[in-house]
Amino acid sequence: MTNDPVRIGFLGTGFIATYHSKSLKRGGAHIVRAGAYDPDADRAQAFCLASGHTMCASEDEVIASADAVYVCTWTSEHKRLVGKVIAAGKAVFCEKPLSPTLAEAEQLVSEVNASGVINQVGLVLRHAPSYLWARELIAEKKSGRVMNVVFRDDQFIPIQSYYASDWRKDASRAGAGTLLEHSIHDVDMLHFLIGTITDTSMRSHNFHGHPGIEDSVSATLQFANGAVGTLSSIWHDNLTRPSQRSVEIFCENRTITMRGHEWFGPVEWHDSDGVTGSLGADELLTRTEPLAYGASNADVAFVHAVSTNTAAYPDVNVALQAHRTVDAMYRSAVDQGRNVSISD
Ligand SMILES: NC(=O)c1ccc[n+]([C@@H]2O[C@H](COP(=O)([O-])OP(=O)(O)OC[C@H]3O[C@@H](n4cnc5c(N)ncnc54)[C@H](O)[C@@H]3O)[C@@H](O)[C@H]2O)c1
Incomplete structure (x- = not known):
């Protein structure tokens, strides 16, 4: 357990990223706003201006800046990006659905489970x-x-x-x-x-x-x-x-x-x-x-799980069902x- 704020990054800065960002603020989550990246630079800029995140030039820059990363891109990018986040040993919040197909979702889940990182899914x-x-x-x-x-x-x-x-x-x-x-x-x-x-x-x-x-x-x-x-x-x-x-x-x-x-x-x-x-x-x-x-605010619950190094919920196994x-x-x-x- 640490009292340090959790450094939060965002991959994807659209509709649902904005929802999570506002929810973190509303819930008073103990966080630092780290990097955010979106290939749509106008979107990324608007998101960063409103939220206080730092606009990054790449996915890797976001992951390096954060303790926990929200994957809020369209669905086909989830598996690849979750793979990058867990390879860096960082906690991950992946939006639903996990992937476009069951086969990819199963692969994602087995990789996340093998990595042992704290993970949560957007089944809010x-x-x-x-x-x-x-x-x-x-x-x-x-x-x-x-x-x-x-x-x-x-x-x-x-x-x-x-x-x-x-x-x-x-x-x-x-x-x-x-x-x-x-x-x-x-x-x-x-x-x-x-x-x-x-x-x-x-x-x-x-x-x-x-x-x-x-x-x-x-x-x-x-x-x-x-x-x-x-x-x-x-x-x-x-x-x-x-x-x-x-x-x-x-x-x-x-x-x-x-x-x-x-x-x-x-x-x-x-x-x-x-x-x-x-x-x-x-x-x-x-x-x-x-x-x-954890908390009725799913984002506050995620941050709490990361800062206390305990399991988050619902995780990828819940989503797989x-x-x-x-x-x-x-x-x-x-x-x-x-x-x-x-x-x-
Ligand atoms: N939990 C919920 O209730 C809920 C609600 C809405 C959407 N979602 C899910 O969230 C995901 C995003 O939906 P949305 O409504 O925010 O879509 P959106 O179109 O508003 O935003 C998606 C963003 O991802 C960006 N993006 C694409 N590839 C990227 C990459 N490699 N790196 C960084 N950014 C990238 C796009 O440029 C776009 O700005 C979807 O999987 C959707 O199903 C969940």
Whole structure:
């Protein structure tokens, strides 16, 4: 354990790098702003001016300047850059998805595990108060077993508006469309809330016509504990709906509904004995702070893990489980919805 501030570097200075940078500030993380690099020099300059990072001329310069590096580039660059960071023995925060393909994600995970560096992945909903609370409600004995889950996620296709990202319509950089790029979060939350998914069947379609970028997906899911469920993920053109998640969880004696803000709720529940409840905003934050791994702010938790030399969460192994499920879903869709076992 050291009291020294953690020197943080950034590779990629776009949308999500800006989110993490602001989150570090908001959370009062004990850091020094080290190097940042982006081949888009205008972007890098704007990011550095706003955040106080030093604009670097190369990836290597950033890695040399830092104790821990955020990899916030488009997806196809993650594996190569994570490889560089771990080769230098530095801690790494890698954005999701880990890579465009399962094979690359598996390779990345095995390299990170072999290196032993502290690592965290941008599956940030694992720190979100609403999901932490829903998990508590499910775990309560009086709920009974989970029978069914309905998870729906719709977002405007993020190649427009404030995302303005060309790479999300390019399968060589993004890997695929709404399921891998966006709803890998949802698959991860289904694991987090309900448990291991053993089998899936999926149908998908590509309305926008960008090759390899599916924009409408429906999957049925079988969980190891007997629960069943569905996931729908849509990229549409309704700019007034940036990212809207709606989750209903049906237990034997409790129904849990999440239709509000994905972070601040409210989470609502309705029990067989007539008890109903709703928790959101400040009270939700206070009640779930002790449930979050490290801190409810994922970036503060990462910095804390680095400065105390302890494991960060969620790490690449957590992300790999979501990648394996997503890959099975895509294999099912290619085969017109054939059932695919995740262990296949
Ligand atoms: N966790 C989340 O909720 C979340 C949200 C949005 C995006 N993401 C993920 O974050 C990643 C980036 O998404 P974004 O929305 O910030 O995209 P973005 O287009 O806003 O930014 C990506 C930046 O990476 C830069 N870049 C490309 N190659 C680089 C390299 N070798 N070195 C340094 N910079 C490089 C690009 O020039 C671009 O500025 C994606 O993998 C995306 O899936 C995660």
